Structures are given as structure tokens and as C-alpha cells.
Amino acid sequence: MFSSTYNCVFENKISILLNDLFIFVLMTKKYTIKDIAEMAGVSKGTVDRVLHNRGKVSDSAKEKITKILEEINFKPNPIAKNLKNNKIYRICILFPESHKDSYWVPCLDAITEFEENYQSLGVKTEQYRYNSSSPQSFKETALSLISTEPDAILMAPLFFNEAQAVSKLCHDKNIIISTFNNIIRKEGFSNYIGQDLFQSGRIAAKLLDTLLGQGHIAIIHVDEIVQNATHMQQKERGFKSYFEDKNSSSYKISTINLDKNLNFENEESLEAYFNNHEDINGVFVTTSKTYKIAEFKKTYQKNLKIVGYDLVDKNITLLKEGYIDFLINQNPKQQAFVGLSTLAEHLLFDKDIPKSILLPIDIINSENFQQYLE
Amino acid sequence: MFSSTYNCVFENKISILLNDLFIFVLMTKKYTIKDIAEMAGVSKGTVDRVLHNRGKVSDSAKEKITKILEEINFKPNPIAKNLKNNKIYRICILFPESHKDSYWVPCLDAITEFEENYQSLGVKTEQYRYNSSSPQSFKETALSLISTEPDAILMAPLFFNEAQAVSKLCHDKNIIISTFNNIIRKEGFSNYIGQDLFQSGRIAAKLLDTLLGQGHIAIIHVDEIVQNATHMQQKERGFKSYFEDKNSSSYKISTINLDKNLNFENEESLEAYFNNHEDINGVFVTTSKTYKIAEFKKTYQKNLKIVGYDLVDKNITLLKEGYIDFLINQNPKQQAFVGLSTLAEHLLFDKDIPKSILLPIDIINSENFQQYLE
DNA sequence: TTCGAAAATGTGCTCGAACACACAAAAAAA
DNA sequence: TTTTTTTGTGTGTTCGAGCACATTTTCGAA
Secondary structure (H helix, E strand, O other), rough: OOOOOOOEHHHHHEEEEEEEEEOOOOOOOOOOHHHHHHHHHOOOOHHHHOOOOOOOHHHHHHHEEEEEHHHHOOOOOHHHHHOOOOEEEEEEEEEEEEEOOHHHHHHHHHHHHHHHHHHHOOOOEEEEEEEOOOOHHHHHHHHHHHOOOEEEEEEEEOOOOHHHHHHHHHOOOOOOOEEEEOOOOOOOOOOEEOOOHHHHHHHHHHHHHHHHHHHHEEEEEEEHHHHHHHHHHHHHHHHHHHHHOOOOOEEEEEEEEEEOOEEOOOOOOOOHHHHHHOOEEEEEEEEOHHHHHHHHHHOOOOOOOEEEOOOOOHHHHHHHHOOOEEEEEEHHHHHHHHHHHHHHHHHHHHHHHHHHHHEEOOOOOOHHHHHHHH | OOOOOOEEOOOOOEEEEEEEEEHHHHHHHHHHHHHHHHOOOOOHHHHHHHOOOOOOOOOHHHHHHHHHHHHOOOOOHHHHHHHHHOOOOOEEEEEOOOOOOOOHHHHHHHHHHHHHHHHHHHHEEEEEEEOOOHHHHHHHHHHHHHHHOEEEEOOOOHHHHHHHHHHHHHOOOOOOEEEEOOOOOOOOOOOOEEHHHHHHHHHHHHHHHHHHHOOOEEEEOOOOOHHHHHHHHHHHHHHHHHHHHHHHEEEEEEEEEEEEOOOOOOOOEEEHHHHHOOEEEEEEEOOHHHHHHHHHHHHHOOOOOEEEOOOOHHHHHHHHHOOEEEEEEEEEEHHHHOOOOOOOOHHHHHHOOOOEEEEOOOEEEOOOHHHHHO
């Protein structure tokens, strides 16, 4: 049975099994500070001082210890490191209320899941919610939050200017702050966890291109106030860039801004608009309000391909019924969870927080939405 | 600034900020076994016996302690728990060699990433590779691996019967074993980390349906040996089930088995076949060999929509060029990483291993593949 | 009542890193 | 030379859970 020869790649060394004999060079030692102290012929206190650059070590000892540390690539046990530190960390998470926009509901699951994993490690979360249509509400809630002096903050900022001020304030007060879902500014004080919104627009464009081949596409922004515009503008720019790169004249692209009743600023109805533009065969809805356009399509039996955003209930229903062709999943749950975890691991284990964490942009149809709901 | 009223939902209690006064009911205590012992008026030893059901505790004490544990929802600090256990765990990962099929390359990244996260916690991995076209190689490598008596095994088994035997052997030897990428059997000894292959076929069907509207679709299995068939059969069944559910006569569906030179068993060429079936307008390729069909399409300038599997280099190139319409990402990296993590967390923290972990099935087009490559 | 065994409970050490503190040796000041 | 300061080094305790072992209590049998 074992008479042939196998190779087993193992820790960059090759062990060879030959006629029942397994030549196995195995380093199972788990080095500790004490081990290193013994190897260097000093006490663990001295090793510790070298590790933390606390000084008060002779050059000869320092050199000897450093050499050993490098040789075995020593990394202190993060578990023991953390044990001594019995502080409770507070992470505050600031995001819009859900009753206006169910998009935010999955964040609650993320928080629950996070708490289950991290509460026994001494990390707590606190939720602060603000009114998604009031910059004032965002600002005030943020300030009240900051006044409690948490260890870290994770926020979904809809309002650019206010968010930037909050971010700056936290920076000055030495409170760690991360942003999710909406990016503030690349060179700002806060890092970003979420998706590449520009690319997200390009994906929508590719999908509609695949679906249509040619025609007239309407980019529709539904019921969004001016302050939230950056978000949608990035998607729109991405969308258009796809067709610019394609350099073809097969498509006409129009941009439409609608209020929550699907009316234009000048009170013109969407119905009237579509009657005047019968050539429109595709729609890109830039927010989770995609279902509003899909309901319109259903009611008036329009021949439209629709690509929009997010796995909110109404969208899923219409996706299953075939009134929405594709959804792009912004995955607020994953964003919140990754955001919280990144902060927690930084607080607990000193892991560094990357300038930005870009999560995958999921394409959803009626057959694969289930997996993303968990 | 703070004159208005805010609400802060906090640990299911509502704190109210009113005129600069923040009423804050905050539980910052991190309970330890010692705390619980004090509360119950016993020693920590007794609490420990209750926690681990080690017996030798009076009913009265047990009741009192249990009540407190439930009240504060006590969870022992996993960090301290692990500290005492200074064992080094060995997880062996068994999967095919990459030189025949680059599909497996991302698994190496998963292993690297895993090692970075878990080596300081005392978990090591060892790689064992087998020849993807030799059941004998799989069996022998598995046996040699088992003879080293690792703490856990993660394997990607291409061969149903052999895998089942290996799984059984591990079960008898009390070695924890997990399966990824290919499911063995639902009621077997091993759990499964991967995708729902049946559903994956349905997604492909929906995509082709979206792309075509009607026509003749060929399901193509390329260069796969009989033993690996379950994998593809599940996809094929899912694919067909979509159209059965749709209950429409818009499509004709054929199944084709090809060798690695894209020839039929009877040596008929694919080119000849397509000439005899000019109505074929869509293709579903059930493996990562999708590029072979796409190259065929490119060479003979066929008017075909192609949906296939996996982000291997050749597929990505043809996806970008437009010769492949959609890819379904089986995400071997994520599968391997989740598999390793699940095993490690079980070994380290006693977390339980679910019977199956179904990962999302990603739809990929030319605009969103980048995010999934990381 | 006394002894002995069994049952119940308490004590104390361990893990690895961190850090305060004690102590030594060498250097500087008296 | 003696005293003080500086610099280097070692020791011992802490964190929380787990577990071996020590100690106490209980209760039945002699």
C-alpha cells in the first residue's frame, strides 16, 4: 500500500515517504519570551525590554536578543498579550434609522453577530441612529456620541460636509473613526469600508449592455436629497464611463431625478415622461428604491429592463416576479460587520486598520439572492 | 447645541440625553468566574464544576450558580481558556495538484492567509496534493496523511468512493475531517464547506434564460473523468430544474460530453456537431474549462452565449474580450479559508462545526471579477 | 459516639506577556 | 575612599480559566 513515493510539501521543506518510512522534519516548538531569554542567556525582563523598545538594555544584550528574535521570527502570543488588558472597549456605531429605509435593517444582524463573537473579549457596541433626511440630526447625534468618549466609532455618513467635520473632530480628540457604506474623502482622517461605487456603476452598465444590446437607458435617482448625492453621482459616473470606454453609439443615456412619489421637480409624472420617450428600454436605479420603478413597470406593463440596488424585501419580491432583472448587493450587513471587526481587532490586538477595505460587488438574480440573505 | 433630545438605543435599554444630561445606564463589568463565585457565595472551583458539568456539586449550589450564569448570560473568556492549552494543532489539507488545473491555485493564498492569522495561536497547516485524474493517488496520499495522525483534515475529494472510505477511516480514528468544494454525501461522517451545486446550475440557467429568451442550449462537460461526475451532475440537474419549473417550451436542451481536445467519444468534432445543430445559441459549461469552449467560439466566430465557471486566468481573459458572458465563481480560496478557520476554531475554542456551510454563489461579469480576485 | 468513606467545596498552581519593583553593577559626584 | 546616581538586569505578580489536589462537611455503619 505504501510502497510508492509521495511528496508532502511541508513548511517549505520536502518530506519524503519511502517504503513506509516518513522522513519528517517537524518544528513543533512554540517559542515564548522565556525560551528566548534562555537562548540569549538573559532574563525575560530583558527580552521584554528589547521587544518593546523600553531601553535600559546594554548594546551587547540587545544585539544578541534581536538576532534570535529575527532568526525564529518571533511573534508574541496575542492571546496572552490581551489577557492582562482587562479593559472593556466601547465601539459606537452611527447609522440612519430603519423606518424610512429598510436598507439599514441588516446592520442590526451584523451588530448582533459581532456582539456574539466579541463580547466575551471585552468589546461592546452602542447604536446611535439618525434621521436620514436631516443633516442636523446626523450632526447632533454624532456630537452626543462623541461626548461619551468611546474607544472607536463606525459611521455611515450620508452628509458629506457634516461627516467631514465629525471625522476631523474625532481625529483631534484621538478617537478612532471608520466610515462604512459612504466614503467621505480619500485623503481624509477616516478610513472606508464598503464598495467601490464608481465600479458598481460600471457593473450596472455592463449588465444593461448585456440585456439590451442597444437603446435608450435612463439613470434614475429616486427620492434622495442633495446632500446624499455624492453616493449616487459616483455610481452615475461609473455607469457612463463604461459606455464611454465602449466608444459605441448604440446607446442614448438620460439622467432623471425623482421625488418619493416618482414625480419630477416640475411635477411632471413618470408616466408622462415615458410616454414622451417610448424608446427607453432600460433603467438603472441608483438606490435601494428600485422597487418603486419596478412597480411602475408592473402597473403600466412597460417593456423595460431594470437594474438596481439592494436586497430589500420589496426588491426581492419584484426580482422573483421578473420585474427587476438584476440587483447589485451593497451588503450593508457585511460592511457593518467588517467595520466593527476591524475596529475591534485593532483595539484588542493592535492590528492595523487599512485606509480602505473594498468589498466585492455582488450581482444578484432571482436564483442566487437567497445565499446572500444568509 | 445639546438642548434637544436624543435617543440612544443601548443594550436594549434606552438612554435619554436631555439638556446636557446623559442618563446612561451602563454595565461595564466584565464578569469572571471569580465574580460569579462571589455572587453565589461559593468558590471558583464550584462554579467551574457547574460550568463543565463535572459533578460533585450539591443541588442547592448548582441551582444558585446556574441561575446567576443564565441571568448575566455568562460566557467564559475564550482568550484565557486557550492560554493554558499550549498544544500545537496540525491541520492537514488535501487537494489536487495545480499544474493540471489552475482552479486550485487560490487555495494556496487561503492557506497563507490562514497561517498568518492562526500560527501565533498554535495552529499549523500541512499541504498534501494528489493527482486529479488518479483515484489511486488520492487514496494513497490520504492514507499517508492519516498515518501522521493530524488533529484535523480538510480535503477536496474528487472521487466519491475513495473519499467515503477515507472519511469513514478518519471517523474511526477520531480524526476530525471536513470536506470542501465537492460534497461526498449528506448523511456521511464529514461536513461540507462549499456551494449548493444544484442551485449553482439553476443560476446558470437563469442567466442563459436572461441572455437568450429562447433557443437551444447545450450543457457541455469538458474533459472530466467518470468519478468526478457527481459534481457536474448536480449542476446539470439544477440547470434543467430551472427550465422545468418555468414550464415553457421556449428551449431545447442537449447534454454533451467532450474530452480534453473537445472531441466526442466517437471522435466527432465539436465543429461538426455545431454545424449539424445550427440552432444552438447558448452553452453552459459545467467546469472551469469554460475557456476551451470560448476559444472555440472565438476561432469559429460562433454566435453563442456562454456561461461557465471560475475565475481562472484564461476564463478572465475571454470574459474581458466578450467571448464569455458570465462566470460563476466557485471561490476555492474562500472555501479553503472558511474550512481551515472552522476547523481551527473548533480545535482552539471548541466552536461546533456545522453539518454544512453553504457559501454564496457569485455571478461574475467583465466588470466585477476584479473584486473577487482580491 | 466514633470512625471512615463519600460527597462537597476550597486552594493553589499553570499558561504567556506585561510591567512594576527590587536589586545589582558600574559610573559619577562628593 | 565613600556616597550617590545612573544604567542594566532579574524577580514576582497580574490577568481568567482549568484542573489537580487539599480540605471540609455530611452521613451511614460500627
